[in-house]
Amino acid sequence: SAVISQKPSRDICQRGTSLTIQCQVDSQVTMMFWYRQQPGQSLTLIATANQGSEATYESGFVIDKFPISRPNLTFSTLTVSNMSPEDSSIYLCSCRVSTDTQYFGPGTRLTVL
Amino acid sequence: AQKVTQAQTEISVVEKEDVTLDCVYETRDTTYYLFWYKQPPSGELVFLIRRNSFDEQNEISGRYSWNFQKSTSSFNFTITASQVVDSAVYFCALSGVTDSWGKLQFGAGTQVVVTP
Numbered sequence: 264s265a266v267i268s269q270k271p272s273r274d275i276c277q278r279g280t281s282l283t284i285q286c287q288v289d290s291q292v293t294m295m296f297w298y299r300q301q302p303g304q305s306l307t308l309i310a311t312a313n314q315g316s317e318a319t320y321e322s323g324f325v326i327d328k329f330p331i332s333r334p335n336l337t338f339s340t341l342t343v344s345n346m347s348p349e350d351s352s353i354y355l356c357s358c359r360v361s362t363d364t365q366y367f368g369p370g371t372r373l374t375v376l
Numbered sequence: 377a378q379k380v381t382q383a384q385t386e387i388s389v390v391e392k393e394d395v396t397l398d399c400v401y402e403t404r405d406t407t408y409y410l411f412w413y414k415q416p417p418s419g420e421l422v423f424l425i426r427r428n429s430f431d432e433q434n435e436i437s438g439r440y441s442w443n444f445q446k447s448t449s450s451f452n453f454t455i456t457a458s459q460v461v462d463s464a465v466y467f468c469a470l471s472g473v474t475d476s477w478g479k480l481q482f483g484a485g486t487q488v489v490v491t492p
Binding site (some may be wrong): 264296304305306307308311353355357362363364365366367368369370372 | 405409411412413418419420421426428467471479480482484485
C-alpha cells in the first residue's frame with residue numbers, strides 16, 4: 264500500500280487567485296494522478312503526473328488552468344489558477360502501486376468566494 | 377470508452393440489515409481491474425477491494441462481500457449486518473489497459489445511510 268499526505272487540507276480563496284496543492288507519497292511510485300470531485304459528484308481525473316515529463320491532461324482540463332509539477336517519484340503539486348467559484352471542489356491526488364491498486368490522499372477541500 | 381454505472385443514488389437501511397450495492401461496467405478491454413472505494417463524510421477515499429478480470433471468484437472480508445459476474449458485467453458489493461459506521465458514499469471504479477493503464481473511471485457513487 265501507500266500512504267499519501269496532502270497540503271493544505273482545506274482552504275478558502277478569493278476569486279482570481281491561485282492555490283498550489285502538495286501531494287507527498289511515502290514511497291517511490293511511477294504514476295501519480297490528480298482528481299477533482301465537485302460537490303455531490305463523483306471523481307473526475309484531471310491529469311496523470313509523470314516524473315520527468317509533462318503531465319497528461321484529460322479532456323476539458325488544460326495546463327494553463329491546472330499546472331502540475333512532478334519533480335521526483337514521491338512528490339507532485341497541482342496549482343488551480345485564476346480561481347472562480349466553479350473551482351470549489353475536493354482535489355485528490357492518488358498513486359498507483361505495483362499491485363495496480365490506486366491509493367488516495369485525504370483530499371484538499373477548496374472553497375472559492 | 378469505459379463506463380461504470382451505479383444506478384442506486386441512495387440506500388437507507390436500519391442497522392443490522394444487509395445492503396447490496398450494484399455496479400455495472402462497460403469496457404472493450406479483455407484485461408481490466410475493478411475496484412470499490414468508500415468515502416465517509418470526512419472525505420478521504422478508502423480502498424476496499426481490487427478484482428482483476430481473470431478472477432471471477434467471489435470474495436468475503438468480514439462483513440463485506442463482492443460478487444463479480446463477467447457474463448453480466450457486474451461487480452456488486454454487499455454489506456452484511458450493516459452498522460452506523462458503514463454510512464458513506466461507495467464508489468465502483470474500472471481501470472483498463474486501452475485507456476491508459478492506471479486511469480480510473482468512477483461510477484456516480486451510492487450513498488448508504490445506516491440508521492440506528
